Amino acid sequence: MRKGHRQVRPSDPKKTLLRLFSYFKFNRALFFWGIFFIIIGSMAQIAASGMLSPIIDTLVGEYDHAQFIRYIAIMGMFVALISVGQYIGYKFMTQLSQRTVHRIREDMFSHMEKLPISYFDTHSHGDLMSTFTNDVDMLTQSLEQSTSQIIISIVTVIGAFGMMLYLSWILTLVVIAMLMIMLVVVRYIGKKSAANFRDQQAKLADMNSYVEEMMSGQKVVKVFNYEDRAIRSFNTRNEELRVASTGAATYGVMLMPIMGNLSYALYALISMFGAFLVMVNSMSVGNIASFLQYTRAISRPITQVSNQLNTLFAALAGAERIFNVLDEEIEIDRGDVELGEDCEGRGNLCWIVPRGDGQYDEVPLRGFITFEDVDFGYVPGKKVLKDIELYAKPGQKIAFVGSTGAGKTTITNLINRFYEIDKGNILYDGIDIRRIKKHDLRSTMSIVLQDVRLFEGTIADNIRYGRLDATDEEVEEAAKLANAHYFIQNLPKGYDTMLTVDGQNLSQGERQLLSIARAAIANPAILILDEATSSVDTRTETLIARGMDKLMRGRTTFVIAHRLSTVRDADAIMVLEEGKIIERGDHDDLMEQKGRYYALNTGVVELE
Amino acid sequence: MRTLTPYMKKYRIFAILSPILMILEVMADIAIPYLMSRIVDIGIVNRDIGYIVRVGLMMIGAALLGMLFGIISAHYGARAGFGFASEIRESAFRRIQRFSFANLDEFSVSSLITRLTNDCDTIGRVTMMSLRMAIRAPFMALFALIMALRINASLAKVFMVAIPVTAIAIGIVLIKARPLFLKLQTRVDRVNAIIQENLTGIRVVKSFNRQDHEEGRFSDRNDALRDTALQAIALIIFLMPVLNLVIYSTIMAVLWFGGQQVVMGTMGGGELISFITYITQVLMALMMISFFFMQLLRGSASVNRVLEVLNTESEIEEIDEPIKNISDGSIAFNDVWFCYPGSKERTLRDINLNIKSGEVIGIIGSTGSSKSTLVQLIPRLYDVTEGSITVGGMDIRKYDIEALRDQVAFVLQKNTLFSGTIRSNMRWGNEGAKDEQIIRALKQAQAWEFVSQYEDGLDHRVEQGGDNFSGGQRQRLTIARALLKSPKIIILDDSTSAVDMTTDARIQQTFKEELGHITTIIIAQRIASIQYADRIIVMHEGRIESIGDHKTLKEISPIYSEIYESQQRGVGV
Secondary structure: OOOOOOOOOOOOHHHHHHHHHHHHHHHHHHHHHHHHHHHHHHHHHHHHHHOHHHHHHHHHOOOOHHHHHHHHHHHHHHHHHHHHHHHHHHHHHHHHHHHHHHHHHHHHHHHHHHOOHHHHHHOOHHHHHHHHHHHHHHHHHHHHHHHHHHHHHHHHHHHHHHHHHHHOHHHHHHHHHHHHHHHHHHHHHHHHHHHHHHHHHHHHHHHHHHHHHHHHOHHHHHHOOOHHHHHHHHHHHHHHHHHHHHHHHHHHHHHHHHHHHHHHHHHHHHHHHHHHHHHOOOOOHHHHHHHHHHHHHHHHHHHHHHHHHHHHHHHHHHHHHHHHHHHOOOOOOOOOEEEEEEEOOOOEEEEEEEOOOOOEEEEEOOOOEEEEEEEEOOEOOEOOEEEEEEEEOOOOEEEEEOOOOOOHHHHHHHHOOOOOOOEEEEEEOOEEHHHEOHHHHHHOEEEEOOOOOOOOEEHHHHHHOOOOOOOHHHHHHHHHHOOOHHHHHHOOOHHHOEEOHHHOOOOHHHHHHHHHHHHHHOOOOEEEEEOOOOOOOHHHHHHHHHHHHHHHOOOEEEEEOOOHHHOOOOOEEEEEEOOEEEEEEOHHHHHHHOOHHHHHHHHHHOOO | OOOOHHHHHHHHHHHHHHHHHHHHHHHHHHHHHHHHHHHHHHHHHHOOHHHHHHHHHHHHHHHHHHHHHHHHHHHHHHHHHHHHHHHHHHHHHHHHHOOOHHHHHHOOHHHHHHHHHHHHHHHHHHHHHHHHHHHHHHHHHHHHHHHHHHHOOOOOHHHHHHHHHHHHHHHHHHHHHHHHHHHHHHHHHHHHHHHHHHHHOHHHHHHOOOHHHHHHHHHHHHHHHHHHHHHHHHHHHHHHHHHHHHHHHHHHHHHHHHHHHHHHOOOOHHHHHHHHHHHHHHHHHHHHHHHHHHHHHHHHHHHHHHHHHHOOOOOOOOOOOOEOOOOOOOEEEEEEEEEOOOOOOEEEEEEEEEEOOOOEEEEEEOOOOOHHHHHHOOOOOOOOOEEEEEEOOEEHHHEOHHHHHHHEEEEOOOOOOOOEEHHHHHOOOOOOOOHHHHHHHHHHOOOHHHHOOOOOHHHOEEOHHHOOOOHHHHHHHHHHHHHOOOOOEEEEEOOOOOOOHHHHHHHHHHHHOOOOOOEEEEEOOOHHHHOOOOEEEEEEOOEEEEEEOHHHHHHHOHHHHHHHHHHHOOOOO
């Protein structure tokens, strides 16, 4: 859940990197040509700096105009190569990184769609969202900047080193000595910086979860006059975050002046030693000019790479989280039974059940559900449902009654295989539901959930979500059935009204009506109403009930409701307690039994 | 309108010192190539080792001094940037704490979270970068230019070409980049929106088999994001090679023109080398300025979002010298009309109502009949548009808001618990509540029966939002929390909907008997939840349709009897 902060260090950077690289194989050409051109560009840059040496030597020594022009022309060529190489190289590398990230996002999303519901129960939305946004963002930036930069750095360091050795090995020794010092400094500051960075991330996570909680409950804060207390605890966190951020940023930024000025010190040393060498004639002034350019060139990549190390590691840690999501097991779906559209040549729906010898049985789709001795628990060892036995004949209305947590919702979640049962069987028209392809199984059912979720788009789009090819007339018909037509018509743009995020511009009741219309248009064999009417008041509910009666005709319906009134005309009522069915029968039977159901009803009975 | 400048006040000293130190660092750095040219042109030419060592040590000294200034500047910059961000964050949080319900409706929760977290961080980072880069780059360019001119004014004419070319290239990219980056942001938002939608609605997606449909929608947006990102980046990657081209072309031009002067002896070789170094510095500085503008572009969006919060004024205001004592729990609505801010539609029409202190009032009515709106006016969560409301015989606008809300406990429809323990949640109602008081309130709300079963009792953990409790348990806990305020008035807005009927009946019993001194207003969907009320108000389309007790209403109110009939069907006797 939301506790503890997100890791900023990957646990296995090598594995993650390799996996990341494996994404490049989709764009192998881009990868190779990108690197190729970047190397060309960097080498040209080194060569162009190298040209300073002969040019200046021509100028300060014996002047040869033709030679001078030739050198300038060669340098011009290198300069052109820098621009072309860099431009094409960067272009390819950014294409590569964008395509890689695009692909990763695509993979993540389609994987997410295939994950079992239990995954979403056990992982907070906030964390998943943050993996999708922050981690992917971080990865994009790192791929974009770091990949090219690391290549450039390697080429520059190697190239510049080679040129330096060629120009003067004595001065190169000076450079190496200074680089040693720089590396020690980088290591020291890097360690400090990493520790501070981790601290900052922890404080940031702490702040984020506090703010998230307070903002979500802001209205409660107001009615309890909690503002001052909220500000007090906010301030403690804010101050901690400020100190941590300042520390992390100081160490992060400090590297720049330190490395920059150390490289200036190196520049000074080279000038000095270089001058001596010129005086003993083992080096030319032009050599010094080139050498000085290289000293500047060689320290820049070290600063840059060390500066990015924290973000690079954080990006890898993010990539690891991304891959963890991708490695999550997807929903099990090993069904071989499919839904046939035109059975016995009469356009009826039926299950096509393979017999194993290449032949098929056609079983008509009727909506007959049987639970045989079913046990279920969300976590191993903790049973939520025990020994559930029930059957629902086609067209019957089965109601579940019981207190919160008794397992009503859970039962309905098993029918469409949101969860896998631990023991027993669930049969659909006599076929084990595990044999039925999930897509086909669910296409015969509609669910109206208590917590209504709508999607960005128009009202018509949202109703059509139940059946994508529904015509405008069918959409309207479904809306009329759910009694949603009236309020939709009164909206300024009617069915074309755009819904904001999750339909927040509609009232709870209206959203409920829409979700009922959405279920209706799917024309399912089985209907599951999960406390669908609990946030619609009784009066609106009466309106819905009329439509529902029409909708339920000919369909097997499972209803979970708190209001006993919606349960009365059910063919069978199951009273659940602690995961067991303790009473069953129709309303009259149960009232006669004077058991739990009777007790639940007494509140109303006392009205008279 | 407010701007962000005042929030820098506390850290002003660092915001001033950081750039000054930065300028000193730049000056030290700028001196080095010049000193180098002296070594070449004087030291080497005169074969003066003493001079070379002296100048060399000066260079090292300058570098060390530059480093010192740089480190302090970095630290001060960080202090100023994140201090500034923390001040802004605090003010924004304080401001949000003062938001009225109307203000809260206007901003979504997630947008408020982003503003307080990411946006404030970005402001801190950008401020720090600005203090460094915005100062460093222009001064670097300026000093390097001056040094170059000092070395050889006639060669400086190459700058007259190089600088405008660079500036134009950067200008074009920046002008083109702005709209593209804004577009990129909306593309990112659209991708995020669909992910969010699918995360919360995964059950719907799966039960309707819409995985492929959603993947298709996602792909479209993901493609659009990639394409826009590539467009935007194309501009940036265009800049680097162009700038490199300009830098090297300038160096070549200097070599060309300067070369002639070196040959003629009017310019030293060392001067030429340092001139080249300065050119690189000037043009690199220009590049830094362009990066700085890009940073600013990102920062400005964050600044605007945070300013939106800071500039939002709560329309609920207190008068001077407000009254702090509320005599009793009587409530009166006098000709009250109400429209939600920004809406023309009258949500409440002509409400007249008198509630005696200690009375139990039930409110029932269909969705959209404005039941919740009616009661939200009492603790001034919204202010009336016309008319007035009195509590304890005094217009509620004359009270101190805190005192009013202390006396009016409100259990919201969307009730939230906060991470911590049951005890810490209960203390929301009363900061210093003792365990006995908490247990009493839990008993009154019928919550003690399950809380007492926990081994750790009041120390039992509460997850964020109270997710580890069932709906009914959460509702009972929130009622207990409200009771701990020992209010004169308590309002329950559909707060027992998930509680089973037997428990619901017991809660009502408690309000009627044990808590008879508290004025109680209960909004409910089921008639059973308000059957014991002294009077029941039937709301219909923003008006009071009728008032009376259960028996009377059954006869006089068609709406009430319709609701009653429909719920009565359930009994079927």
